[in-house]
Amino acid sequence: MRKFLVVLVLVSASIFSGCKTGLFGTEEAPAAPSQPAAPIAPLVVDGVRTSYADVVEKTSSAVVRIEAEGRSKPAARTQEEPQTPFGDEFFRQFPAPRGNQRPQLQRGLGSGVVVSADGTILTNAHVIDGADKITVLMADNKSFEAKLVGADKPSDLAVLKIEAQNLPFLTLGNSDNVRVGDIVLAIGNPLGIGQSVTAGIISAKGRRTGLSDGQSFEDFLQTDAPINRGNSGGALVNLNSELIGINSQILSSPGTGGGNIGIGFSIPSNMAKSVLEQLLKDGRVRRGMLGVRIQNITDDTAKALDLKEKSGVLISEVSSSGAAEKAGMKRGDIITAINGEKIEDSNVLRNKIAGTLPGTEIRLTVLRDGKAQDLTATLAEFDSETAANTNAPKNESSDDSNKQAESGKLGLTLQPVTPQVAKQLGLASDSEGLVVNEVDEDGVAAEAGIARGDVILEINRQAVNSVDAVQSALGSAGDKPVLLLISRRGQTIYLTVRPK
16 A cells, blocks of 8 residues: 655654663673773775764754743544544644543753854744743753743744853854755754764755645755654754754654654755844844745646746736736746846745745846836835635536537546636626536646636636637647646636647
């Protein structure tokens, strides 16, 4: 049976009691006779590094254990919540109790990194989410009650402050200089057992897991250094003893009990530095917003648009009165560069815009109808509120206003958007297009991701309002892939299909 991979945040809710006898009992070993100290093993033998002890000695004392306490809110539940393949019990730092109960004390464990001598600490936002009390335990077992300076859920970062001086701390390195294949060490407090160090390499850069609700900003470093729950907020360091990442998530499998399988994700230090500086200064993070919905260009999309190369990101929606619309951008434009820097990935563009302060003027190079042009936009401020979802249409009776027709090439049953259908879809009464009533699960449309309730607005940049118009557009495309503009739950996206 196919196994689902699961992305887990790394908070541990387990508390382990100390074992006095240890694995080998409590008896003291007899004193060894006086003799010269054994020689220290060389760090490099025949050009191969044999030890990372020097790096660990320089960095481990700046990595701390974080204990978060909070009281869960009582919740009345009439039935058991269904299990999900994502193991929600690992995502909730302070899960709500079942039934009508009094608020209960909940505890969670995580890690953090001291980044200044006077007690500034970086950790994950999910480590301290909902906490009423935060305690920091240093490597030398000294404990401090921490104050929350600020938390930023979109980046999953938080800043704490403890009253201390002359603390060991880590310097933030330049994560842009990290290369795939670089050796890294992960330091943290997995499962509450105490500080642990693991080694691995950078497996990839610029990863996005999609764990959050779409309002996050992810640019993860991927590593195979073993990371487990409780390592959230811990350090990822390079061999120069610099902090290059804050450990945040792992990809796991239900068969492993949520444990490490060699795929971990760390927030890059450059993103952490920007968030740190803003939280210290203002207590919140301000991000720029362009006001567009964008997507990557696939090989089929490039062919459908007759592009010479698969480069840039495609605009599928332009927000009304947003920065992009004011700059003259249109749906169907392809953004190829920002301030002269080439863009080939939608997540890269999204993070660059978000990393720019609102009110900043930027220059965007766009491709429209095969011609490049430069547009200037002044960024608005990012708004984290999400639009409400709309429901899929119900089956309609077969009166004259709701006639359906099949598009054999796509494997769809389509119906014109009437005022009645528009109302059910939550669309404006004068909306046009064709609603998808049925999808052949073996058809090319299903393969492309088209679903029941989608509304087809355009085919190859031409509006379609009837099944005849769809058939005509498909006929004109011949054997080439076709680009469909789809309206789905209030948002528009482009999908590319290869008609049969």
